[in-house]
Amino acid sequence: MFIKINGKSLKISEETTLGAFLADNNINSRKVVIELNRDIIRETSLDKVIIKENDTIEILSLVGGG
Amino acid sequence: MEDTLIIAGHKINSRFLLGTGKFSSNEIMKESIKNSETHILTVALRRIDMDSKDENIMDYIPDNRIVMTNTSGARNSDEAIRIARLARQLGCGDWIKIEVISDNKYLLPDNAETIKATEILAKEGFIVMPYFNPDLADAARLRDAGAASIMPLGAPIGTNKGLCAKEMIRILIEEIELPVIVDAGIGRPSQAAEAMELGADAVLVNTAVAGADNPPLMAKAFSLAVKAGRCSYLSGPGAVKETAQASSPLTGFLR
Numbered sequence: 001m002f003i004k005i006n007g008k009s010l011k012i013s014e015e016t017t018l019g020a021f022l023a024d025n026n027i028n029s030r031k032v033v034i035e036l037n038r039d040i041i042r043e044t045s046l047d048k049v050i051i052k053e054n055d056t057i058e059i060l061s062l063v064g065g066g
Numbered sequence: 067m068e069d070t071l072i073i074a075g076h077k078i079n080s081r082f083l084l085g086t087g088k089f090s091s092n093e094i095m096k097e098s099i100k101n102s103e104t105h106i107l108t109v110a111l112r113r114i115d116m117d118s119k120d121e122n123i124m125d126y127i128p129d130n131r132i133v134m135t136n137t138s139g140a141r142n143s144d145e146a147i148r149i150a151r152l153a154r155q156l157g158c159g160d161w162i163k164i165e166v167i168s169d170n171k172y173l174l175p176d177n178a179e180t181i182k183a184t185e186i187l188a189k190e191g192f193i194v195m196p197y198f199n200p201d202l203a204d205a206a207r208l209r210d211a212g213a214a215s216i217m218p219l220g221a222p223i224g225t226n227k228g229l230c231a232k233e234m235i236r237i238l239i240e241e242i243e244l245p246v247i248v249d250a251g252i253g254r255p256s257q258a259a260e261a262m263e264l265g266a267d268a269v270l271v272n273t274a275v276a277g278a279d280n281p282p283l284m285a286k287a288f289s290l291a292v293k294a295g296r297c298s299y300l301s302g303p304g305a306v307k308e309t310a311q312a313s314s315p316l317t318g319f320l321r
Binding site: 005006007008025027028030031032033035040042058059060061062063064065066 | 085086087088089095108109110111112113114116122123124133135136138151152153155156157158223250270272273
């Protein structure tokens with residue numbers, strides 16, 4: 001199935017949770033904030049939320065800024 | 067004498083706020099933060115690069131500082147509000163710098179959208195620090211909307227032009243009882259001192275430090291200039307006169 005991550009289309013092979021997706025991609029969940037279809041997902045919910053076909057996910061973190 | 071900047075009930079130990087953008091390395095940024103003695107730092111929120119996960123900027127920011135996320139990239143109040151809520155979820159706390167820009171050439175803030183975002187975020191408990199185009203009526207609207215301070219621009223972002231809006235900022239300092247922090251455009255420590263002598267409560271600088279040949283040294287220069295300008299303001303400078311006034315006695319020897 002296809003999902004959209006940070007504006008790019010991505011094919012994932014099997015159903016997975018947001019938490020597992022982050023872990024598989026070596027992303028430290030404490031240093032990012034996740035938006036799923038415009039809803040902010042709490043860190044404590046990451047392992048409960050299952051990614052579905054056509055989901056739009058934003059993975060954001062802090063960078064330098066003025 | 068006691069002279070502490072208070073914003074939304076918080077004691078702020080430095081009147082020099084530093085932006086963390088555009089540093090050539092995290093190590094240079096870290097050294098600059100140390101030399102700046104700043105208490106409030108700004109950061110931005112962006113998509114992570116899925117292909118190259120860089121080091122996290124927070125690893126280079128000391129724990130005892132206030133990290134204030136800006137809403138840069140937002141073109142309207144809805145986008146600014148979205149960024150603010152995401153930043154809070156990320157654990158950045160309640161401090162948010164509202165920055166709503168729809169003009170790509172001069173990066174001038176959209177005051178109307180900034181006021182809208184300020185009102186909503188202040189109601190949600192954020193400590194809202196709006197960056198805006200210095201205008202007295204809009205400053206009053208920001209105050210009424212719940213802003214914790216007002217942050218007028220000195221000149222367009224990153225131009226290093228200094229206090230182009232000096233007279234408007236002077237009026238805001240006189241008329242608005244909130245802390246006034248001059249944000250954007252300050253390019254030299256002398257310009258930061260000028261803002262402080264004018265009575266600004268603090269200045270926020272990024273490009274002028276990060277873009278210097280030696281950013282840590284420039285951070286120190288700004289820190290000293292902000293303190294000097296504040297001392298000058300508090301000490302009450304003498305009046306400017308049209309004709310000379312001798313510093314030494316004119317009588318007592320040759321006349």
